[in-house]
Each structure stands twice: as structure tokens, then as C-alpha cells.
Amino acid sequence: MINFSRVSLVYPTSTKTILEDLSFEIAEGEMVLVIGSTGTGKSSLLRLINGLVPHHTGGILAGDITVDGVSTQLVRPGELAHLVGIVGQNPAQGFVTDIVEEELAFGMEALNIAPDVMRKRVEEILDLLALAHLRNRAISTLSGGEQQRVAIGSALVMNPKVLVLDEPTSALDPIAAEEVLSILHRLVHDLSLTVVIAEHRLERVIGFADRIIHIAGDGSAEINLPEEILKRSEIAPPIVHLARALGLSDVGLSVRDVRRMTEEIRANGKDIPREAGQLGEIAIRTNKLSLNYGEKKALNEVSTQIHSGEIVALMGRNGAGKSSLLTTLVGINKLSSGSSEINGIKSVDLKGQVRRETVGFIPQEPSDLLYGQSVQSECQQADKDNQSAPGSTFALLKRIVPSINQETHPRDLSEGQRLALALAIVISAQPKVLILDEPTRGLDYQSKALLISLLKNFAKELNRSVLIATHDVELVAELCDRVIFLAEGEVVADGPTLDILLSSPAFAPQVAKVMSPRPWLTVSDVMRAVAE
Amino acid sequence: MKSLHPLTWWIWSLLIVGAVISANSSWLAGISIAGATILVWRFAADAPWARSFWFSLKIGAFILIIRTLVGLLIGVPIPGTKLFELPILPLPSWLAGVRIGGVITQERLFSSIHEGLIIVAVISLFGAAVSLTSPHKLLRVTPIVIYEFGVATVIATSALPNLVQSISRIRRARLLRGDENPSWRSIALPLLEDSLSRSLELAAAMDARGYGVSRKRSRYRPISWQGIDSAVVLAAVLILSFALAIFR
The missing domain is CATH 3.40.50.300 (P-loop containing nucleotide triphosphate hydrolases)
Structure with a gap:
């Protein structure tokens, strides 16, 4: 044809x-x-x-x-x-x-x-x-x-x-x-x-x-x-990585095939002890937060708390109110009722310098944040804004993407590089909370792995909180500690990633489907269970 | 108002524009602006292009103010009731005939407003025609021969609402970077990039779907000229002939 x-x-x-x-x-x-x-x-x-x-x-x-x-x-x-x-x-x-x-x-x-x-x-x-x-x-x-x-x-x-x-x-x-x-x-x-x-x-x-x-x-x-x-x-896909990691003779492409090959592992794998992470202080707090667009209720009495050091995923179907919640948290939307604060500061009061140091936000289109003529000028602007040493933002960016060229126009960067640049600019202000809206849209596996390690470092080593709105269950399985599930503007589920992802077959990652009923979400989970 | 032919309001507005210009009366201009406002307010669909009328009114008001100021300050003096007097700005001799400042008379004020009003009427009548007609429907009755025009119409009409969307999105992102008063330049760059890529995308989509391939276009829903269309046009014709008869 x-x-x-x-x-x-x-x-x-x-x-x-x-x-x-x-x-x-x-x-x-x-x-x-x-x-x-x-x-x-x-x-x-x-x-x-x-x-x-x-x-x-x-x-x-x-x-x-x-x-x-x-x-x-x-x-x-x-x-x-x-x-x-x-x-x-x-x-x-x-x-x-x-x-x-x-x-x-x-x-x-x-x-x-x-x-x-x-x-x-x-x-x-x-x-x-x-x-x-x-x-x-x-x-x-x-x-x-x-x-x-x-x-x-x-x-x-x-x-x-x-x-x-x-x-x-x-x-x-x-x-x-x-x-x-x-x-x-x-x-x-x-x-x-x-x-x-x-x-x-x-x-x-x-x-x-x-x-x-x-x-x-x-x-x-x-x-x-x-x-x-x-x-x-x-x-x-993760299922192939699983087969490779386990050293299976064939790469199965469907959950069914791989399940057949891994019966023994499911039976003999050890339980992985759950890490009970210590919760830091509260970074984000909302209380009965509601938001209306005209007649339509976008958010309805959302009450939740996110602690520092936590990586939280915000999931839900298209139009469930994920983006609305994020933009309300960072103080762009006026809430209809209830309260929302970050680090003890009311969201609507966030402005200028204080905002940069309190919350970093990466919108769905990271290029919205960029307006410089080159990667270099973007980084210099960020240094000036944060009153940090000249070159520190670029050094950070260089660590994420070693191959990046200073002279490149932001428009000519690849999708992953652009996200990295936006991240470097936002992170250079050392915000207490980092919020990302659909960061993996259009990203390949390589850039995604990079994003995961970067965010993990940021949250765990600096003890900051990260909130991500996403449809990407594999990302959530690899990265997040906790999942908040929204439907029609209401929180319908809120709990550890493991419990939430395993409770709904549509949102279960591939490895979990293969390994069901054992509670292993990722390849590394399975490898740990097998190794012990 | 769904059933109206897409050309009806365009013909209507052209006729009224003709009437306003030929009558040269600020009364008729005022009435037609008011009439267009009522029509749009009452009948325009809740669609992105429906906002163009209010936009055209804003532009009109701006032009009226500028036109009046310029008309008062510069030009030939008209004798009459004196309102107040401004000092005359000395100009080089080769600019003889042009005068800045001087006596401001009531007549001069009225004539400036009168001319301004007619311009506003013309602009707002075109704005009303745009607001009352779906550009997509208009596209269907335009002959395929003006292919570029069709593509341009679709891109222009979908670009404006997209532009508004993009501006607010970029401004918001900029606020989040702690930039409370983003400069015009810093918004224009991503905006231009955004709207350009959208327009190219749209043109490619139209091309991929066969637009402009066949010289003839069939219609999924026939668009027919009905009694109400004739009535609207007839009303406009009456106004035009009335204007010609009375004000000449």
C-alpha cells in the first residue's frame, strides 16, 4: 500500500x-x-x-x-x-x-x-x-x-x-x-x-x-x-525492560505472554518492605477549596496537605480539574471559597521574589516561560532574578543536559531540552515547592529517565515537595510517593502510589499488570523482590 | 438566527454603510451604530468571532477621540460661537494654510465629531457583519477560485481567539516566574512563534483534507436564501433609498 x-x-x-x-x-x-x-x-x-x-x-x-x-x-x-x-x-x-x-x-x-x-x-x-x-x-x-x-x-x-x-x-x-x-x-x-x-x-x-x-x-x-x-x-516499554532484567529468553509484548513466563517469580518473590518515609512539615495546605468557572464547578471542596520531601502525583481523567487545582495553588485563579496556602503564605498573596522562592511552576508548554534570545540569556536572567552567582543556572542546566549549547535559541531546542531549561530556571530559585503540569507529554524514555532522577534528587536531597499533574502511570510508578485522584473537581482517592495504582486496572502500570497480585510496580521493585 | 444566509448581514451592512456615507448625517450614523449594537447584542452567537463587534466599537471610540482632537487642533478655522481659544503654534512659512491651535468654535467641535461619528459607524457596521456571520459558513459560500482567500479567512478567524488564549497563557506563565509586569517584547516573541506555528498547522490540515482540489464544492447542509434574508436586505435597501431621498 x-x-x-x-x-x-x-x-x-x-x-x-x-x-x-x-x-x-x-x-x-x-x-x-x-x-x-x-x-x-x-x-x-x-x-x-x-x-x-x-x-x-x-x-x-x-x-x-x-x-x-x-x-x-x-x-x-x-x-x-x-x-x-x-x-x-x-x-x-x-x-x-x-x-x-x-x-x-x-x-x-x-x-x-x-x-x-x-x-x-x-x-x-x-x-x-x-x-x-x-x-x-x-x-x-x-x-x-x-x-x-x-x-x-x-x-x-x-x-x-x-x-x-x-x-x-x-x-x-x-x-x-x-x-x-x-x-x-x-x-x-x-x-x-x-x-x-x-x-x-x-x-x-x-x-x-x-x-x-x-x-x-x-x-x-x-x-x-x-x-x-x-x-x-x-x-x-517497561514490559520489555522487565524481560531483559529478568533474563527471559523471549521478549513478550503483551501482559499475557510475560505473565506466562514469570509464574515462578510471582510465586517465589519476596515481599519488599514498605519504606515508611518520615513526613516533613506541611508545605501545601488546602482547606475546602472550591473554584467555579461561571456556572461550572471546576473544584469542589478540595482539602489536602502535602509535606516537604513528598513527591505527589495528581491524576484523573481529562477535564477532572487537575490544571485548575495547580493554577489555584500557585495563586493565579481566585478561589470561590475555602483556602489554599503554600509554606504558610496564602496562594493569592504570592508575588515576585517571594513567589519564585516559594513555588516553582512548569506549565504544560514549558516554552511559555522562556523569552530570551538564547539559552545563555535565559540563564543570565534567572541568575539576576535570584541574585545568585553568575553562571550558576547554566551550571545546573549543564548537569541535566551536558550537551546543551549556550548559543542555541530556546525555540530550536528539543522538547526534552526545553523542559530541562525551564526546570533549571525554576529550580535555580530554590523554591520550597515544585509544581509541574503534564511534564512528560512528548518526551521520549531517555528524557523521562532524566526528569525522574532530577526530581527525585530535588525532593529527597533538598527536602522539597513536588506535585505533578500527569496521565503517565509509568512516571507515577517510578517517581511518586503518593497519588491524589481527582474526578469532577473532587478528591476521590488519596493514598500511597502502590495502593492507588493497584486498585484500578486502567491506571495500573504494565509491570504491575504482569506481576498482579504481587504489589510490584516497577522493574526495580521486581528485581529487589527477586534478589532478596 | 441560525437559518440566515451567511451573505445576508454582509449585504445589509454594505447597504447601511452606503446610506450613512451618502446621507452624511451624524444622526443616521448614531442610529445605525445603536441599531448594530442591538442586533449584535440580541442575535450574535456565543462564538469567538462574535466578540469582534465590541472590539470594533473600542477601535471606533479611540478613532473618534483622536479624530476630534486632531480636528480641533489642526485645520481651517470655522467661524461661529467661540468656546475657548488656544495659542497659535508658529509654523514655518512653507506650511502656509495649516494652523495648529487658535480659536475653538462650537461649529468646529461639532464638525469634528460629525466626521468622527461617520467613521465609527462604518467600522462598527463591518464589525457587526463579522460578528453576526460564522466565518466558516462564509467560507462555504465563497467561490473556490479565491482559494488563498478561503485559507486566509479560516486562519485569520481562528487565529484571533487563539491569540487571545495564548496571550493570557503566556502572561500567566510570566507571572509565575515572578515577573509582575512582563514587557511587551517578552510576550510578543513566544506569542508570534505560537500563532505562526498554529497557522501553519491549520493550513497544512486544510491542504491534507483536500481543500482547493476540486473546482466545485458540494454542500453537506444546503445554504439557501430565504424570505427572512430578503426581508433584512429589503429593510437595508429602504434605509438607503430613504437616506438618498431625505438627505440629498
């Missing part, structure tokens, strides 16, 4: 070759997963399939790409619209109309398809993706998962033979992600749709993939069966 023959790609402003001499073929009805570290060209590869690269981005393309026999170099991307449906990383940015139904019809209208055919197809898609009850809703009012479904629907409605998705689950909570992926799985099997998907969180998609394209970053790429690639690849 898709045929790459000796494809090389170079962008005009860059000296780096994105892809070099890449040849592969994807058959009809295959689901292919594209993996690679950030910035290696996953998105470029996906956009090559419908010609957005190089038609829309510029760049030099050598070799030939055909989709269903049509060469992408000879036609505009629009002329492939009936063949290839593409769903971008952030679907909200690709919506062209305001109502769900009109969005679905947009592509067909552009192709001048007869109204009665159009109506029939829209109905089919509404049913297929369970969108019928949303048909007249404004797209901007939908939740993240619903928007993702609309985006997939508006690609599918054209009856494409190929569907291309760029990180379709990165913004979704585990349940919504599961929903989207199972729909894709069904389409592949029922309609023999060809699906190409790029994703960082392999644990979510690995079970569905027929083959993997691994982009190495130096221009080379390998396409092979998942088992083969994951035997050697650095990028691998």
Missing part, C-alpha cells in the same frame, strides 16, 4: 540528514508503529506519506514514495485526501469548522462529493466512533478524547486506505487512550485499513502493532517485527 524506495530527506535550513536511503513497504491492513527519540524525524516520516513534507515544509526529497500506486511527489497533498487521512499531534489545531458534523463533512465538501453520499458517510462515522450524541456540539467544548475521536472521524469519513496518526494518545488519559486505540485496532481488522502511528508511550500501543519502524536519529531506520526490534532497541 505504501512504498518507500531509497528515500532521503534533508531540510533546507539544517545540515542534518533526517532520513537516508530508506526503503520499505507497508502492506494493506497493516498497523505499523514508528518509534525514535524526539527530533529524529518521526513526524517528518509520517508527513512524507501524504506529501505534506516536502510540499508544505520545503526540503529536498530524493527517492520515490508511492501510496496505492500514486507518487506523492507528483501531486499536491490535497489530491491524496481520499487515499490518506492524517491526524496531527494536536487535533485542536487542525479543526477547520466549529460544529462536529460540519467538521466531518469538510473534507468531502472540498472533494465535491454528492450530498446524499456525504450524509450517509457522516452517519456511519458518527456511529462507528460513538460520536452520534455529540453531532451538534461545538468542537471547542469537547474533551480531549472526544476531540481526538472527531479528528480521527474526519479523516476516516473520506474512506481513506491509509490512516496516519502522530502521537494520538499523548494528551489523553489512560482510559481515553485505550478507547481510541481499540477503535483503530477494530478498523484495521474489519476494514483492512492501513495504519501508521507514531507514539512515545510504547506501553500503550505495542500490543496493537504488526511491525515497527525504528528511526535511529542518524538518518538510518530499521523496519521489522516488534519482537525483533525490541530485543535490542534502547526505546522499549
Whole structure:
């Protein structure tokens, strides 16, 4: 269905070759997963399939790409619209109309398809993706998962033979992600749709993939069966790391396979003693905190305490009020009732210098914090703000990312580097509390490991508290001591990570699913249980 | 008001603009501003573009003030009731005919306000047309031949609300860095980057979905011209002919 023959790609402003001499073929009805570290060209590869690269981005393309026999170099991307449906990383940015139904019809209208055919197809898609009850809703009012479904629907409605998705689950909570992926799985099997998907969180998609394209970053790429690639690849889901650590002969890709291979370990592993960490003084305290947006209740009587030295995860489905709670804690929102204080200071009273030294906040888009012309000027600004010795922020950054170049513009940094820069700036003020909103969105495993060790050091060695809003259960399992679970603006569960993650199958990390009913969340937990 | 044809309010506003300009009457200008305000307040959907009217009113007020001040200070003196007198600023001889300061008469004040009002009326009538029509619907009735125009419309109309969102997001982040009064420059840079990448993303999405490929476009929901559309346009035509007849 898709045929790459000796494809090389170079962008005009860059000296780096994105892809070099890449040849592969994807058959009809295959689901292919594209993996690679950030910035290696996953998105470029996906956009090559419908010609957005190089038609829309510029760049030099050598070799030939055909989709269903049509060469992408000879036609505009629009002329492939009936063949290839593409769903971008952030679907909200690709919506062209305001109502769900009109969005679905947009592509067909552009192709001048007869109204009665159009109506029939829209109905089919509404049913297929369970969108019928949303048909007249404004797209901007939908939740993240619903928007993702609309985006997939508006690609599918054209009856494409190929569907291309760029990180379709990165913004979704585990349940919504599961929903989207199972729909894709069904389409592949029922309609023999060809699906190409790029994703960082392999644990979510690995079970569905027929083959993997691994982009190495130096221009080379390998396409092979998942088992083969994951035997050697650095990028691998926790379940593969588990198999490697235990020295299993095969890497299993599904929880079921690995469970079969690890029966003995589950039976013989020792219980790990729980570390009863000593609680420090209270760093964050909220009492019956409520927040309304107009009529809507975003937060309802949230009462909680977070101690210094604790790393706490804030979890919950899309729209449960996680971000609202974070921004209220740091004093951006005016609360409707109740109280919220950090380190004994009322959140709304935090200003300037005091705020920097009390609470550090990394928003969902770390680049919002950055406005300097270079990494160096950002670091100097931070030094000046905190009245610390010149160069201390950059030294801190250098410890996180040794390879970073002072002269680089923040915009040209990779996702992980940008997060590191924002973190260095915020941490250099030595805040008592560090708050992060969805820090792992778009991060590869390598950057994630870096983030984990950095935050652990910060909390445990300096005895500071860290609060993270996230959908990433693997991150929570590795990093957090405690989980607060929000639903509809209310705290529905609050307790040690182990208890909370194990109590709900949807939010359990992969290793825990394999090792159930033993309470081991991560590879290192299992290794400790086996070693003793 | 859902059923109105997307062109109706545009035709309506063009006709009224014609009436206001040809009548050259501050009364008609005032009435049409008031009328547009009521229409928008009453009928505009709760959508991002509906706010453009209030934005256009603000711009209008700003222009009115500037226009009045400039009209009072600079220009040809109009004789009449004297309000107060300003010293005349000496100007080089090659600027003969231009005078800054001097006697401010009631007539001069009124004529400045009158001209300002007409400009405000024109701006707010266009603002009303934008507010009352979904740009996405408008896009569907624009001929595909002006492809670039279509892409530009969608990007512009979705860029403005996005811009407002981005500004507040960036300002908030800046506050959190302890920067209580972030400079305009420090916001503009990430903002520009943000909106540029969004616009490119949107243009790519439209292209990928086949926009502009076919010379003809079919319609999922037929958009038809109905009686009420004719009534709105007819009302505007009446106002125009009334203005032509009375004020000429």
C-alpha cells in the first residue's frame, strides 16, 4: 500500500540528514508503529506519506514514495485526501469548522462529493466512533478524547486506505487512550485499513502493532517485527525492560505472554518492605477549596496537605480539574471559597521574589516561560532574578543536559531540552515547592529517565515537595510517593502510589499488570523482590 | 438566527454603510451604530468571532477621540460661537494654510465629531457583519477560485481567539516566574512563534483534507436564501433609498 524506495530527506535550513536511503513497504491492513527519540524525524516520516513534507515544509526529497500506486511527489497533498487521512499531534489545531458534523463533512465538501453520499458517510462515522450524541456540539467544548475521536472521524469519513496518526494518545488519559486505540485496532481488522502511528508511550500501543519502524536519529531506520526490534532497541516499554532484567529468553509484548513466563517469580518473590518515609512539615495546605468557572464547578471542596520531601502525583481523567487545582495553588485563579496556602503564605498573596522562592511552576508548554534570545540569556536572567552567582543556572542546566549549547535559541531546542531549561530556571530559585503540569507529554524514555532522577534528587536531597499533574502511570510508578485522584473537581482517592495504582486496572502500570497480585510496580521493585 | 444566509448581514451592512456615507448625517450614523449594537447584542452567537463587534466599537471610540482632537487642533478655522481659544503654534512659512491651535468654535467641535461619528459607524457596521456571520459558513459560500482567500479567512478567524488564549497563557506563565509586569517584547516573541506555528498547522490540515482540489464544492447542509434574508436586505435597501431621498 505504501512504498518507500531509497528515500532521503534533508531540510533546507539544517545540515542534518533526517532520513537516508530508506526503503520499505507497508502492506494493506497493516498497523505499523514508528518509534525514535524526539527530533529524529518521526513526524517528518509520517508527513512524507501524504506529501505534506516536502510540499508544505520545503526540503529536498530524493527517492520515490508511492501510496496505492500514486507518487506523492507528483501531486499536491490535497489530491491524496481520499487515499490518506492524517491526524496531527494536536487535533485542536487542525479543526477547520466549529460544529462536529460540519467538521466531518469538510473534507468531502472540498472533494465535491454528492450530498446524499456525504450524509450517509457522516452517519456511519458518527456511529462507528460513538460520536452520534455529540453531532451538534461545538468542537471547542469537547474533551480531549472526544476531540481526538472527531479528528480521527474526519479523516476516516473520506474512506481513506491509509490512516496516519502522530502521537494520538499523548494528551489523553489512560482510559481515553485505550478507547481510541481499540477503535483503530477494530478498523484495521474489519476494514483492512492501513495504519501508521507514531507514539512515545510504547506501553500503550505495542500490543496493537504488526511491525515497527525504528528511526535511529542518524538518518538510518530499521523496519521489522516488534519482537525483533525490541530485543535490542534502547526505546522499549517497561514490559520489555522487565524481560531483559529478568533474563527471559523471549521478549513478550503483551501482559499475557510475560505473565506466562514469570509464574515462578510471582510465586517465589519476596515481599519488599514498605519504606515508611518520615513526613516533613506541611508545605501545601488546602482547606475546602472550591473554584467555579461561571456556572461550572471546576473544584469542589478540595482539602489536602502535602509535606516537604513528598513527591505527589495528581491524576484523573481529562477535564477532572487537575490544571485548575495547580493554577489555584500557585495563586493565579481566585478561589470561590475555602483556602489554599503554600509554606504558610496564602496562594493569592504570592508575588515576585517571594513567589519564585516559594513555588516553582512548569506549565504544560514549558516554552511559555522562556523569552530570551538564547539559552545563555535565559540563564543570565534567572541568575539576576535570584541574585545568585553568575553562571550558576547554566551550571545546573549543564548537569541535566551536558550537551546543551549556550548559543542555541530556546525555540530550536528539543522538547526534552526545553523542559530541562525551564526546570533549571525554576529550580535555580530554590523554591520550597515544585509544581509541574503534564511534564512528560512528548518526551521520549531517555528524557523521562532524566526528569525522574532530577526530581527525585530535588525532593529527597533538598527536602522539597513536588506535585505533578500527569496521565503517565509509568512516571507515577517510578517517581511518586503518593497519588491524589481527582474526578469532577473532587478528591476521590488519596493514598500511597502502590495502593492507588493497584486498585484500578486502567491506571495500573504494565509491570504491575504482569506481576498482579504481587504489589510490584516497577522493574526495580521486581528485581529487589527477586534478589532478596 | 441560525437559518440566515451567511451573505445576508454582509449585504445589509454594505447597504447601511452606503446610506450613512451618502446621507452624511451624524444622526443616521448614531442610529445605525445603536441599531448594530442591538442586533449584535440580541442575535450574535456565543462564538469567538462574535466578540469582534465590541472590539470594533473600542477601535471606533479611540478613532473618534483622536479624530476630534486632531480636528480641533489642526485645520481651517470655522467661524461661529467661540468656546475657548488656544495659542497659535508658529509654523514655518512653507506650511502656509495649516494652523495648529487658535480659536475653538462650537461649529468646529461639532464638525469634528460629525466626521468622527461617520467613521465609527462604518467600522462598527463591518464589525457587526463579522460578528453576526460564522466565518466558516462564509467560507462555504465563497467561490473556490479565491482559494488563498478561503485559507486566509479560516486562519485569520481562528487565529484571533487563539491569540487571545495564548496571550493570557503566556502572561500567566510570566507571572509565575515572578515577573509582575512582563514587557511587551517578552510576550510578543513566544506569542508570534505560537500563532505562526498554529497557522501553519491549520493550513497544512486544510491542504491534507483536500481543500482547493476540486473546482466545485458540494454542500453537506444546503445554504439557501430565504424570505427572512430578503426581508433584512429589503429593510437595508429602504434605509438607503430613504437616506438618498431625505438627505440629498
